[in-house]
Amino acid sequence: MLYAIGDIHGYSDQLDRALDLIRADGGADAPHVFLGDLVDRGPDSRGVIERLMSGQAAGRDWTVLFGNHDRMFLRFVTQGAEHDPAIKSGKGWLHPALGGPATLASYGITADDETSDRGRLLAEVREGVPQSHMDWITTLPRWHRTAGHLFVHAGIRPGLPIEDQAEDDLIWIRDSWLDDTRDHGEMVVHGHTALDYPQHEGNRINLDGGAGYGRPLVPAVFDGTDWHLLTDQGRELLRPLA
Numbered sequence: 001m002l003y004a005i006g007d008i009h010g011y012s013d014q015l016d017r018a019l020d021l022i023r024a025d026g027g028a029d030a031p032h033v034f035l036g037d038l039v040d041r042g043p044d045s046r047g048v049i050e051r052l053m054s055g056q057a058a059g060r061d062w063t064v065l066f067g068n069h070d071r072m073f074l075r076f077v078t079q080g081a082e083h084d085p086a087i088k089s090g091k092g093w094l095h096p097a098l099g100g101p102a103t104l105a106s107y108g109i110t111a112d113d114e115t116s117d118r119g120r121l122l123a124e125v126r127e128g129v130p131q132s133h134m135d136w137i138t139t140l141p142r143w144h145r146t147a148g149h150l151f152v153h154a155g156i157r158p159g160l161p162i163e164d165q166a167e168d169d170l171i172w173i174r175d176s177w178l179d180d181t182r183d184h185g186e187m188v189v190h191g192h193t194a195l196d197y198p199q200h201e202g203n204r205i206n207l208d209g210g211a212g213y214g215r216p217l218v219p220a221v222f223d224g225t226d227w228h229l230l231t232d233q234g235r236e237l238l239r240p241l242a
């Protein structure tokens with residue numbers, strides 16, 4: 001069996017619930033793939049990172065992918081960068097809509113996009129965010145392939161081999177991806193584009209059920225034949241949409 005968990009966005013309680021559902025399904029020791037966007041918006045990004053780091057350190061077969069929000073956090077701490085060209089609204093990471101202030105608050109740092117002394121803030125951030133967290137995020141893979149599936153955060157540029165994909169597409173893409181119906185040669189499992197509930201689109205599976213907006217984090221399991229979602233009532237077959 002193989003388990004996958006979509007965008008967590010700082011909700012450590014939802015992560016714990018998802019791991020409990022996997023444990024109840026009998027999969028605590030099975031491979032897990034986390035699809036990125038570990039941080040921002042929720043109240044405990046630090047706790048999410050520490051749980052995942054601890055699980056890997058304990059020898060769990062956990063693959064954690066790199067998401068666009070993880071990159072924004074990394075770039076702010078290491079470079080002081082607030083803006084990403086992929087954000088068409090022009091909002092920076094310190095805008096509440098992006099969720100940076102919630103991530104910093106989990107490290108005991110108060111800030112938002114109206115904070116005037118950016119130099120002082122950055123010094124406080126670099127003092128308060130453990131270097132081990134930055135080192136770990138830096139090493140997160142951008143994609144993972146197994147069992148006839150390709151796992152990425154956002155999606156792929158259709159028609160390109162995975163080795164030729166740009167990082168910006170792997171963590172940001174929506175245009176030309178979400179409406180592409182071709183067979184990609186393997187099932188692409190991703191997050192990034194928040195839905196009300198995970199969906200199977202036939203050639204891809206989107207597991208971002210909107211946990212970053214207060215909806216439950218719904219883990220999924222591939223049993224060798226089919227994908228199922230894990231709920232409090234047990235497994236729910238994830239059928240391709242008509």
